[in-house]
Amino acid sequence: MIQQQMLEYQKIDGELNRIERDLRKSEAYQNLRKYKTLRQDYEDTLNKLDAKASDLKNKLTQAKQAVAKINAVIEELTNEMTHVESSDELKYMSKKLDEQLKLLSQVEGEIRDVLREGEEISKKFEEINSKLVAIAKAYKSASEEFEAQKESINPRVKELREKLDALKPQLDKKLFEMYERISAGKVFPVFVPLSDGNRCGGCRMDMPLGVVESEMQKHGGIMRCEHCGRIMYKAD
């Protein structure tokens, strides 16, 4: 005979698990998880955009420095040209000047590209920020709904937990250890009645009658099902 309090404990624990499982299956809870993931994704994107923006800022600083340098060279060349006398030298200097002007327009093109990219990034920033606002709102309402659901089951959960607490000190230590260990492996219920003398009440598999009878006798009316790992007990 298995301890009746142990079976009672299992029954109450099963109801508690069912209530908690149903709560996690609720739409509000699923929405909460969905919004959480979405928010994380958008925040990751924002971080990436942030890194890109600071990269662009660096590029812009470098380009501005390049422009200043080119302008200085151009000014110097222009000054020198006013003092040049030979036409060969003038040709050479003007070629040099052309080179610098070409360089200048190249850097200016780069700056335009950077600014355009910056604009795109800031547009994306705004887009994502407004999405995040919408998600925060949806998250809040899902969270309120979920809290209300939790609130509604709280009295029953409290009642069941109190019953479990009251039963626990009365339980056979060995049985309870088995119960904890096996249920931790997602096997539930742990204790199942033996049916038809040699069939597991959990997985419905048969075992040789002789083996069942001798094992049951050896272990005080319980034995482990070799197929599903549950503990079978004699029902009467």
Ligand SMILES: [Zn+2]
């Ligand atoms: Zn079984």
